[in-house]
Amino acid sequence: MPVTASAQASVITAGTSADLVKQAEASVMYVVTRPGRVMVRGKGSYLWDAEGRQYLDFIQGWAVNCLGHCPPVLVKALGQQAKQLVNASPALYNDRMVQLAKLLTDRSALDKVFFANSGAEANEGAIKLARKWGAVKKGGAHEIITAWNGFHGRTLATMSASGKQHWDELFEPKVPGFTRVPFNDLEAVRKAITPGKTVAVMLEPVQGEAGVFVAEKGYLQGVRKLCDEHGLLLILDEIQTGIGRCGTLFAYEQYGIEPDIMTLGKGLGGGFPVSALLAKDHACVFEQGDQGGTFCAQPLAMAAGYAVVSEVIAKKVPQKALSRGKYLMRRLKELKAEFGFTDVRGKGLLVAVDLPKEKAADVVAQCFEAGLLLNAPRPATLRFMPALNISNAQVDEMIGILAPVLRKVLA
Ligand SMILES: *Cc1c(COP(=O)(O)O)cnc(C)c1O
Numbered sequence: 001m002p003v004t005a006s007a008q009a010s011v012i013t014a015g016t017s018a019d020l021v022k023q024a025e026a027s028v029m030y031v032v033t034r035p036g037r038v039m040v041r042g043k044g045s046y047l048w049d050a051e052g053r054q055y056l057d058f059i060q061g062w063a064v065n066c067l068g069h070c071p072p073v074l075v076k077a078l079g080q081q082a083k084q085l086v087n088a089s090p091a092l093y094n095d096r097m098v099q100l101a102k103l104l105t106d107r108s109a110l111d112k113v114f115f116a117n118s119g120a121e122a123n124e125g126a127i128k129l130a131r132k133w134g135a136v137k138k139g140g141a142h143e144i145i146t147a148w149n150g151f152h153g154r155t156l157a158t159m160s161a162s163g164k165q166h167w168d169e170l171f172e173p174k175v176p177g178f179t180r181v182p183f184n185d186l187e188a189v190r191k192a193i194t195p196g197k198t199v200a201v202m203l204e205p206v207q208g209e210a211g212v213f214v215a216e217k218g219y220l221q222g223v224r225k226l227c228d229e230h231g232l233l234l235i236l237d238e239i240q241t242g243i244g245r246c247g248t249l250f251a252y253e254q255y256g257i258e259p260d261i262m263t264l265g266k267g268l269g270g271g272f273p274v275s276a277l278l279a280k281d282h283a284c285v286f287e288q289g290d291q292g293g294t295f296c297a298q299p300l301a302m303a304a305g306y307a308v309v310s311e312v313i314a315k316k317v318p319q320k321a322l323s324r325g326k327y328l329m330r331r332l333k334e335l336k337a338e339f340g341f342t343d344v345r346g347k348g349l350l351v352a353v354d355l356p357k358e359k360a361a362d363v364v365a366q367c368f369e370a371g372l373l374l375n376a377p378r379p380a381t382l383r384f385m386p387a388l389n390i391s392n393a394q395v396d397e398m399i400g401i402l403a404p405v406l407r408k409v410l411a
Pocket of ligand 1: 237239
């Protein structure tokens with residue numbers, strides 16, 4: 001981990017990593033075990049901690065910083081907006097909200113947008129919209145079919161919609177009305193449809209948190225057809241797959257289908273918290289007071305989203321993600337024989353490898369020490385979600401850190 005003293009010189013930090021971690025243990029509520037280093041600065045594909053150690057970032061805020069850390073367009077947009085209007089009111093339109101709504105509806109198959117602050121909140125809105133639609137147009141149908149191993153967020157309703165194995169026992173009782181089926185199994189969806197009860201099918205085009213499982217083309221097309229035949233809404237959770245991550249602005253574009261409802265988050269603000277619930281006109285049934293939120297469509301978030309999505313489109317970032325993703329997969333496949341990877345899979349720059357042993361957490365920990373941030377979504381799976389504008393040289397740099405760690409851990 002090279003220390004770049006010159007780059008650190010202008011950074012003001014609240015203390016050393018050791019001091020801050022000690023303070024954190026006393027005052028930050030425990031929800032997850034974090035490394036004992038505190039991050040203070042980011043630029044492009046790199047992060048620096050309080051001691052000036054550099055990390056090559058293949059997590060990027062959990063597939064959030066699509067343009068890398070502190071991209072100039074985002075920094076500029078936030079600075080300008082902060083001087084002009086930080087917050088108006090959720091009960092008033094603001095100019096940035098209108099701009100971003102127009103951009104997203106122009107560029108997608110959806111007609112209207114509701115803005116929120118997190119992915120879970122957008123999905124919660126999608127669930128509410130589907131239930132309202134069922135109440136108004138389907139005689140009270142309210143059940144939503146979702147997939148095992150799917151992930152839709154951490155509110156009670158979105159946890160209930162998710163199919164994470166160990167979540168079943170947590171925070172009971174859950175929100176009822178979700179039927180889980182195996183992913184990529186069209187027959188299971190067909191069998192789960194209950195006339196008069198089922199209102200929607202909710203899926204991720206690629207199950208990211210589950211370990212990067214890509215929906216087959218025939219599967220999503222088949223689900224779309226089933227939804228049409230039975231008069232159901234197709235809800236696509238594109239919170240992780242959207243904004244170029246999979247090689248097109250939205251992943252659904254690669255399937256030759258259109259959802260009735262789509263949610264966005266993560267990459268939408270390039271690091272700034274913002275999410276969106278989009279729907280076709282026929283599904284927009286919210287009435288006065290049905291949905292809202294204090295910070296929804298907040299001008300800083302809208303300016304961030306507009307700057308990021310405009311840049312992603314103007315610089316053809318999705319196409320870059322596609323070619324970089326291919327390069328990343330090729331480099332990983334070159335290591336397949338040496339390390340016995342049992343699978344290398346992905347779409348665009350959402351990529352995973354399966355290790356022959358349940359050692360992914362050890363690999364992640366040792367990579368961290370060696371200056372590389374990686375994620376282990378499962379005990380034997382590593383996930384790669386770098387900035388979409390990463391270079392081939394940075395992919396090579398990642399492989400240069402990962403390979404020796406694998407040699408040690410898998411020996
Ligand atoms: C991250 C994620 C969410 C939840 O988003 P938050 O912003 O953490 O609430 C929902 N769905 C998918 C597919 C995600 O990847």
